[in-house]
Amino acid sequence: MADFYELLGVSRGASADEIKKAYRKRARELHPDANPDDAEAEAQFKEVARAYQVLSDDQQRQRYDQFGEAGVGGGQSGEDMFGGGLGDIFDAFFSGGGGARQRGPSGPPRGQDLEIVADLTLEQAVFGDQVSVDLKLPVRCDDCDGSGAGEGTKPVSCSDCGGSGQVQRVRQSLLGQMVTASSCGRCGGVGEVIATPCSACRGQGRVTVDKTYQVDVPAGVDTGSTLRLTGRGAAGPRRGGNGDLYVHLRVAPHERxxxxxxxxxxxxxxxxxxxxxxxxxxxxxxxxxxxxxxxxxxxxxxxxxxxxxxxxxxxxxxxxxxxxxxxxxVPTRLTDDEVALLISYAEGRGEVVGNGKEGLFSRIKSAFS
CATH class of the missing domain: 2.60.260.20 (Urease metallochaperone UreE, N-terminal domain)
Known part of the structure; x- marks a missing residue:
C-alpha cells in the first residue's frame, strides 16, 4: 500500500482538519457509486478509507509516523515481534533490572458491528426519507449499568494480573533477560473480575433487546448504497464501547x-x-x-x-x-367498421394488408363493394 499521506494528498505536518477535508474529497472521487464496475477505484477507495482511519486517530498516527504500517497492524508490528513492545525492549536494556513497563488494563472489548437491509420505494430513494429498521442487539444492562456485577456488589481487581490486565513473562535470550506481556486470560485484559454476577445479564453487562432506529436516507441513494450509523451496533461487554450499524439499502422495482x-x-x-x-x-x-x-x-x-x-x-x-x-x-381487436376504414386507408396508399388468403378482410371488402 502507498504512503497514507500520499493517498490523501496531504503533507506529514497536515492538521486534523486538512486530513478530514482531503479524505472527503478523495472519498467522493473514488466512491463505488460514482465509479460503477471500476474495481481499481473501489480498491483505492478502501485504501483511502484505511489511511483516514489511521491518520485521524492521534495515537495511531503517531505509531504510523514512527513505524509505518507495521505500527498500525499493516504487518508484523514492533509489539508482535517483541511481545511487550518496543518500550519493553528499552526497559530490558537500560533499566538495569530487565523489567517491563507497567501498563494499564486494555479495557473491555468493543461491541460487534451489525448489518441490516432496509427496503425503499423508488420515491424514497429519489427524494430521501426517514425509515424505521427493527433488529435485535445487545445493549447495556440497566440493572447493573453495564458493570456485570450483582446488586450491592462491584467488580474486584483480578488476582492473576493485579488489576493491570496483563501478565508478564521473563525469559533469557542471547540479548539478555527479556520480558514479554500479554493480555490476562482470567479477566480478558479488563483488570477486574465479577465475583457476584448480575442476575439480569449474567455478568456480561449487556442484554439483548428488540430495537427500532429511525434512519435518515439521503436523496439519490440506490440499491447497494450503505449507511453507517456510528455507535448504533452491539454494546460491548462490561461497559465496552458500541459497534456500528451498517444499513444496506434495497430499492423495490417501480410499476412505471x-x-x-x-x-x-x-x-x-x-x-x-x-x-x-x-x-x-x-x-x-x-x-x-x-x-x-x-x-x-x-x-x-x-x-x-x-x-x-x-x-x-x-x-x-x-x-x-x-x-x-x-x-x-397496435389494437388486437377491431370492429367491422374499423377494419373497413383500415382497408380503405391501406388501398389508398397502395399497401397490401391481410394474410393473402380468403378470410375476414376479403369478406368485409366484398360487403362494402
Whole structure:
C-alpha cells in the first residue's frame, strides 16, 4: 500500500482538519457509486478509507509516523515481534533490572458491528426519507449499568494480573533477560473480575433487546448504497464501547419507472392515430403531472427528455432526467367498421394488408363493394 499521506494528498505536518477535508474529497472521487464496475477505484477507495482511519486517530498516527504500517497492524508490528513492545525492549536494556513497563488494563472489548437491509420505494430513494429498521442487539444492562456485577456488589481487581490486565513473562535470550506481556486470560485484559454476577445479564453487562432506529436516507441513494450509523451496533461487554450499524439499502422495482443511473425511464403508450396525427398528453412524473406534446409522425421508440426530473446526484448537485419513451400500441381487436376504414386507408396508399388468403378482410371488402 502507498504512503497514507500520499493517498490523501496531504503533507506529514497536515492538521486534523486538512486530513478530514482531503479524505472527503478523495472519498467522493473514488466512491463505488460514482465509479460503477471500476474495481481499481473501489480498491483505492478502501485504501483511502484505511489511511483516514489511521491518520485521524492521534495515537495511531503517531505509531504510523514512527513505524509505518507495521505500527498500525499493516504487518508484523514492533509489539508482535517483541511481545511487550518496543518500550519493553528499552526497559530490558537500560533499566538495569530487565523489567517491563507497567501498563494499564486494555479495557473491555468493543461491541460487534451489525448489518441490516432496509427496503425503499423508488420515491424514497429519489427524494430521501426517514425509515424505521427493527433488529435485535445487545445493549447495556440497566440493572447493573453495564458493570456485570450483582446488586450491592462491584467488580474486584483480578488476582492473576493485579488489576493491570496483563501478565508478564521473563525469559533469557542471547540479548539478555527479556520480558514479554500479554493480555490476562482470567479477566480478558479488563483488570477486574465479577465475583457476584448480575442476575439480569449474567455478568456480561449487556442484554439483548428488540430495537427500532429511525434512519435518515439521503436523496439519490440506490440499491447497494450503505449507511453507517456510528455507535448504533452491539454494546460491548462490561461497559465496552458500541459497534456500528451498517444499513444496506434495497430499492423495490417501480410499476412505471425504470432507473438508469440518475435518469428515470418510462414508457408512454399511444395509439396509431395519435402517433400519426400527433397528440397532447398528461405525463405523470415523480414531481407531479407534466404536459407532453407528441408531434405528428412520431415513431415508436422516440424519446422525449424532461430535464431535472430524475434522481438527485448523491455526491453533488443537480438531478438526472426523466426520459419518456414512446410505445405505439397496435389494437388486437377491431370492429367491422374499423377494419373497413383500415382497408380503405391501406388501398389508398397502395399497401397490401391481410394474410393473402380468403378470410375476414376479403369478406368485409366484398360487403362494402
Amino acid at each position: 419507472y425504470e432507473r438508469d443511473g440518475n435518469d428515470i425511464v418510462t414508457d408512454v403508450g399511444i395509439s396509431i392515430a395519435q402517433a400519426s396525427l400527433g397528440t397532447s398528453l398528461t405525463l405523470e412524473t415523480l414531481d407531479g403531472d407534466e404536459a407532453l406534446v407528441v408531434p405528428a409522425g412520431t415513431q415508436p421508440g422516440r424519446e422525449f427528455v424532461l430535464r431535472q426530473r430524475g434522481v438527485p446526484n448523491l455526491h453533488g448537485r443537480g438531478r438526472g432526467d426523466l426520459i419518456a419513451r414512446i410505445r405505439v400500441d
